[in-house]
Amino acid sequence: xxxxxxxxxxxxxxxxxxxxxxxxxxxxxxxxxxxxxxxxxxxxxxxxxxxxxxxxxxxxxxxxxxxxxxxx
Numbered sequence: 001x002x003x004x005x006x007x008x009x010x011x012x013x014x015x016x017x018x019x020x021x022x023x024x025x026x027x028x029x030x031x032x033x034x035x036x037x038x039x040x041x042x043x044x045x046x047x048x049x050x051x052x053x054x055x056x057x058x059x060x061x062x063x064x065x066x067x068x069x070x071x072x
Contacts, residue, residue: 007030010023017023 010021010026011017
């Protein structure tokens with residue numbers, strides 16, 4: 001599962017940006033992470049859907065074979 005937690009603050013107690021943090025790099029990295037998480041979730045949904053389809057196909061084939069055996 002994708003870990004979700006609140007990102008650390010980029011501002012001090014008075015609301016000013018932290019001097020020792022490259023805000024642009026942090027925001028760019030956070031954006032990339034968000035995009036990758038979205039892509040990951042989309043891929044996992046596709047994999048899940050295709051796994052269900054594959055299992056349905058195997059089940060149908062098995063039932064068809066069992067039906068042929070019973071008819072003989």
